[in-house]
Structure formats: structure tokens, C-alpha cells
Amino acid sequence: MSYITKSPWVIHYDGSSCNGCDIEVLACLTPMYDVERFGIINTGNPKHADVFLVTGSINEQNISVVKQIYEQMPEPKVVVAIGICATSGGVFRECYNIKGGVDTVIPVDVYVPGCAARPEAIIDGVVKGLGVLAEKKAAMKEKAIAVLDTEAEAPAPEPPIEIQVYGSTEPREHGGAHDASTPGKGEA
Numbered sequence: 001m002s003y004i005t006k007s008p009w010v011i012h013y014d015g016s017s018c019n020g021c022d023i024e025v026l027a028c029l030t031p032m033y034d035v036e037r038f039g040i041i042n043t044g045n046p047k048h049a050d051v052f053l054v055t056g057s058i059n060e061q062n063i064s065v066v067k068q069i070y071e072q073m074p075e076p077k078v079v080v081a082i083g084i085c086a087t088s089g090g091v092f093r094e095c096y097n098i099k100g101g102v103d104t105v106i107p108v109d110v111y112v113p114g115c116a117a118r119p120e121a122i123i124d125g126v127v128k129g130l131g132v133l134a135e136k137k138a139a140m141k142e143k144a145i146a147v148l149d150t151e152a153e154a155p156a157p158e159p160p161i162e163i164q165v166y167g168s169t170e171p172r173e174h175g176g177a178h179d180a181s182t183p184g185k186g187e188a
């Protein structure tokens with residue numbers, strides 16, 4: 001985990017599930033497994049999160065919730081599908097309202113198999129996700145540098161067009177600007 005330069009924050013959402021994987025994610029936060037020792041913090045705000053942990057499958061009611069959480073997370077971000085339900089729909093796959101795994105609505109970077117997924121496997125999945133996060137961050141940095149280089153190589157902008165003045169630049173006799181030596185309106 002030497003590539004991590006800041007504490008990764010995770011956000012967790014439980015879709016359509018039996019809550020088995022949900023409980024195992026919470027177990028990772030307890031003193032027994034204690035992911036906070038790695039600096040990993042569970043947040044409830046998508047705008048603060050780097051890693052999206054999803055348990056359970058996708059159904060018609062949670063599609064918009066999963067999409068909204070994902071879209072509110074800043075780039076770069078990583079999605080970890082935890083358990084066989086989040087991976088493919090699992091035991092709920094044939095149900096009338098189940099669409100499938102998490103990747104039916106948002107891109108998934110890491111799949112953690114299991115029913116339920118064990119805390120060790122979940123922690124391993126998150127660490128793999130952090131590797132993907134580091135790659136995405138490096139790619140974004142390269143892209144930003146390329147854009148800056150392109151801008152630096154761009155030709156200098158044309159100088160402004162010289163304004164041509166036609167006619168006299170002297171103050172007019174009546175109206176307009178005049179100095180003290182020029183009589184104004186009604187002063188002649």
C-alpha cells in the first residue's frame with residue numbers, strides 16, 4: 001500500500017440483499033478487523049468518498065440510488081462489488097425485479113466473490129481497489145500535463161488590430177468634449 005498518499009475514504013451501499021455481505025462490511029470496521037488502522041474511513045457523503053462498496057444486487061428501485069451515489073463521487077473513483085449478489089445478481093438473479101449485478105448500472109473495478117464475502121476478502125478487495133485508484137490518479141495527472149503542454153505549444157495570439165482614426169482629433173466647436181480655450185455652447 002506504499003502508493004497511497006492519503007487516507008482512502010469509502011462509502012457503502014447495500015442493494016437488494018439478504019444483508020449477509022452488509023454485515024461483513026460492518027465487521028471490517030469493528031476492532032476485530034479494524035480497517036481504520038490502514039487509514040480507511042467509512043463516510044456517508046459520496047462527495048468525500050474515493051471507493052464505492054456495493055453489496056447486494058440491483059433492482060428497479062435502487063438503480064437511481066446507486067447511479068446518484070456514483071455520479072456524486074469525485075474523480076478518480078473506484079467501485080468494489082462485494083459478494084456474489086453484487087457481482088451477478090447471485091441467488092436473487094431470477095427474481096422478477098432484479099436487473100443483475102452492480103455492473104449493469106455503473107462500471108465495477110473489483111469483484112469480491114463469496115456468499116457471504118468474508119471480511120478478509122473484502123479488505124483484500126479494497127486494497128486492490130486502491131491500486132486501481134492510484135492508476136486512475138496517475139492517468140488523470142498525465143492527461144492534465146498533456147493538456148498543459150499542448151496549450152504551451154499553441155501559437156501566440158495575434159496582436160490586437162490597430163484602430164484607425166479618421167478625421168480630426170481636435171475637440172468639436174459645439175457639443176462634445178472641449179477644453180477651456182474652446183468656447184462651449186452659448187459662450188461665444
Ligand code: SF4
Nearest residue numbers: 017020083085115116
Ligand atoms: S452474496 Fe450471499 S450473503 Fe451476500 S447478500 Fe447475497 S445472498 Fe446475502
